[in-house]
Amino acid sequence: xxxxxxxxxxxxxxxxxxxxxxxxxxxxxxxxxxxxxxxxxxxxxxxxxxxxxxxxxxxxxxxxxxxxxxxxxxxxxxxxxxxxxxxxxxxxxxxxxxxxxxxxxxxxxxxxxxxxxxxxxxxxxxxxxxxxxxxxxxxxxxxxxxxxxxxxxxxxxxxxxxxxxxxxxxxxxxxxxxxxxxxxxxxxxxxxxxxxxxxxxxxxxxxxxxxxxxxxxxxxxxxxxxxxxxxxxxxxxxxxxxxxxxxxxxxxxxxxxxxxxxxxxxxxxxxxxxxxxxxxxxxxxxxxxxxxxxxxxxxxxxxxxxxxxxxxxxxxxxxxxxxxxxxxxxxxxxxxxxxxxxxxxxxxxxxxxxxxxxxxxxxxxxxxxxxxxxxxxxxxxxxxxxxxxxxxxxxxxxxxxxxxxxxxxxxxxxxxxxxx
RNA sequence: GCGGGAGUAGCUCAGCUGGUUAGAGCGCCAGGUUGUGGCCCUGGAGGCCGUGGGUUCAAGUCCCAUUUCUCGCCCCA
Numbered sequence: 001x002x003x004x005x006x007x008x009x010x011x012x013x014x015x016x017x018x019x020x021x022x023x024x025x026x027x028x029x030x031x032x033x034x035x036x037x038x039x040x041x042x043x044x045x046x047x048x049x050x051x052x053x054x055x056x057x058x059x060x061x062x063x064x065x066x067x068x069x070x071x072x073x074x075x076x077x078x079x080x081x082x083x084x085x086x087x088x089x090x091x092x093x094x095x096x097x098x099x100x101x102x103x104x105x106x107x108x109x110x111x112x113x114x115x116x117x118x119x120x121x122x123x124x125x126x127x128x129x130x131x132x133x134x135x136x137x138x139x140x141x142x143x144x145x146x147x148x149x150x151x152x153x154x155x156x157x158x159x160x161x162x163x164x165x166x167x168x169x170x171x172x173x174x175x176x177x178x179x180x181x182x183x184x185x186x187x188x189x190x191x192x193x194x195x196x197x198x199x200x201x202x203x204x205x206x207x208x209x210x211x212x213x214x215x216x217x218x219x220x221x222x223x224x225x226x227x228x229x230x231x232x233x234x235x236x237x238x239x240x241x242x243x244x245x246x247x248x249x250x251x252x253x254x255x256x257x258x259x260x261x262x263x264x265x266x267x268x269x270x271x272x273x274x275x276x277x278x279x280x281x282x283x284x285x286x287x288x289x290x291x292x293x294x295x296x297x298x299x300x301x302x303x304x305x306x307x308x309x310x311x312x313x314x315x316x317x318x319x320x321x322x323x324x325x326x327x328x329x330x331x332x333x334x335x336x337x338x339x340x341x342x343x344x345x346x347x348x349x350x351x352x353x354x355x356x357x358x359x360x361x362x363x364x365x366x367x368x369x370x371x372x373x374x375x376x377x378x379x380x381x382x383x384x385x386x387x388x389x390x391x392x393x394x395x396x397x398x399x400x401x402x403x404x405x406x407x408x409x410x411x412x413x414x415x416x417x418x419x420x
Numbered sequence: 421g422c423g424g425g426a427g428u429a430g431c432u433c434a435g436c437u438g439g440u441u442a443g444a445g446c447g448c449c450a451g452g453u454u455g456u457g458g459c460c461c462u463g464g465a466g467g468c469c470g471u472g473g474g475u476u477c478a479a480g481u482c483c484c485a486u487u488u489c490u491c492g493c494c495c496c497a
Binding site: 004007058059060063064081082110112114115116117118119120121124125126127128193257258259268275276277279280281282303304305306307308309310332334363364365366367368369370371372373374377380382384385386394396398401403 | 451
C-alpha cells in the first residue's frame with residue numbers, strides 16, 4: 001500500500017458518516033433552540049494568535065501545534081483550538097457593536113501533534129459554543145445546560161460534570177503565591193515537570209498524577225477558599241443555577257484547565273466509557289481574552305466537545321443513530337432494448353422526489369433482484385422485452401410480492417401513490 | 421516525548437514447537453429456471469502474511485530495524 005492517511009488522522013467512510021451527521025445535526029438543533037449561530041473560521045491562523053491566547057507554556061503551544069511558514073514567510077498554524085479563532089473573528093468584525101450579547105457555535109477540525117491513542121488524534125473534530133458579552137452567572141449555567149442537553153438528546157448517559165473556579169487576575173495570582181509558599185519546602189521532591197510548573201503554571205501541580213506530587217499537594221488549601229468576593233459569589237451563583245436546572249455536578253477544586261485564558265468558571269463533562277481520555281466536553285469562562293486580542297472589555301464563556309469521543313461513548317453505550325436512506329425503487333431492465341426506457345424512468349422517479357436506483361453492471365435478473373433486496377427497495381420496476389412491446393412496466397411490491405402491470409406513462413404516478 | 425501489546429483475504433480471525441500449492445466464517449461474484457429477492461446447496465474470485473534487512477537447506481512462524489494501529493503516561497476534546 002503506497003499511501004495511507006497520515007498518522008493520527010482518519011477517513012470517515014460512508015458507513016460511519018451517518019453517525020457524524022446525526023451528532024452534528026443534533027448539535028445544530030440544540031444550538032438553534034438556545035439561540036447560537038454558526039461562525040466558521042479559516043483552517044489556519046497566524047501562529048501568534050494561538051501562542052498569545054492559549055499561553056506559551058501550555059503543552060498545546062510548546063509542543064503540539066502544526067506550524068508552518070507560508071510562501072510569504074509568515075508563520076501559520078493549523079487550528080489548534082476552537083476558541084481563539086472565534087474571538088479573533090468577533091473582534092475583527094466588531095460583532096460586539098451589533099448587539100450586547102453574541103452567541104456562536106462551530107463544528108470544525110482541530111489539529112494537534114500528539115501521540116495518537118483511543119479518543120486522541122492529530123486531527124480531531126469539535127463542536128463548540130461561545131457566548132460573548134455577559135458576565136451573568138446564568139450565562140455560565142446556560143452554556144453548561146446546552147452541553148448537558150446535548151448529551152441527553154444523544155441518549156448518552158453516565159457523564160459526570162466537574163466544575164471549579166480558577167479565579168480572576170485579582171485573586172488567582174494570590175492563590176498561586178500561596179500555593180508556591182506551601183509547596184516550597186518539598187520543591188526538590190516534586191517530579192521534574194512540577195518543578196517547572198512551580199514557576200510557569202503552579203495550578204497544574206494540583207492535577208499532577210505522579211504519586212509523589214499527589215502526596216505533597218493533598219493538604220494544600222483549596223482555591224475555592226482563596227477566591228475574591230466577586231469570583232466566590234460568581235461560583236456560588238453558577239452552582240445555584242445548576243441546582244435550579246436540576247443539573248448535578250461535582251465541585252472539584254483540583255480541576256484545572258490547560259489553557260491560560262480561563263477565568264472563574266472551569267468545567268468538564270467526563271465519561272467512564274472513554275478510558276484515559278475521559279473528558280468529552282471541556283470549557284469555561286474567559287473574561288480577559290477579548291481585551292487581550294484588542295477588543296473592548298467583553299466577558300465570555302464557552303465549551304468545546306470532541307466528536308470522536310462522543311462517538312466512542314455512544315458506541316460503548318450501544319447507541320445507534322437512526323440511519324439508512326435506501327432507495328425506495330429499484331429499476332430492473334432486461335436486455336439492450338429496454339435500457340433506454342429504464343434510464344428514463346429512473347430519472348423521472350428521481351425528478352418526482354422518489355429515491356431510485358438501478359444496476360449498472362449488466363447483471364442477470366436474479367442478480368438485479370438480489371441487489372434490489374440488498375438495497376431494501378420497497379418496489380422493483382421490471383422492464384423486459386414483453387413489457388416494452390406492450391407499453392407496460394411490471395411493478396413488484398417487495399414486501400407483499402404483488403406484481404402489477406402498469407402503463408409506462410402512469411408508472412411514476414402509481415409508484416408515488418403506493419409509497420405515500 | 422516515554423513504556424506495554426498487535427499487524428495474515430473487503431471484515432472477524434485460525435495457522436502448534438520454522439518444513440509441500442497459507443485456511444475458516446461472513447461478505448462479494450456466478451450457477452442451482454426459461455424473466456423474479458431473503459433461506460438452502462454448489463462453484464469461483466480475492467493474500468508482496470504491514471515494510472525492509474538478517475539467521476537458516478528452508479521463515480507467516482526466529483532476530484533486528486522501521487511503520488501503522490492499540491493500551492497506558494503526559495496532555496487535552
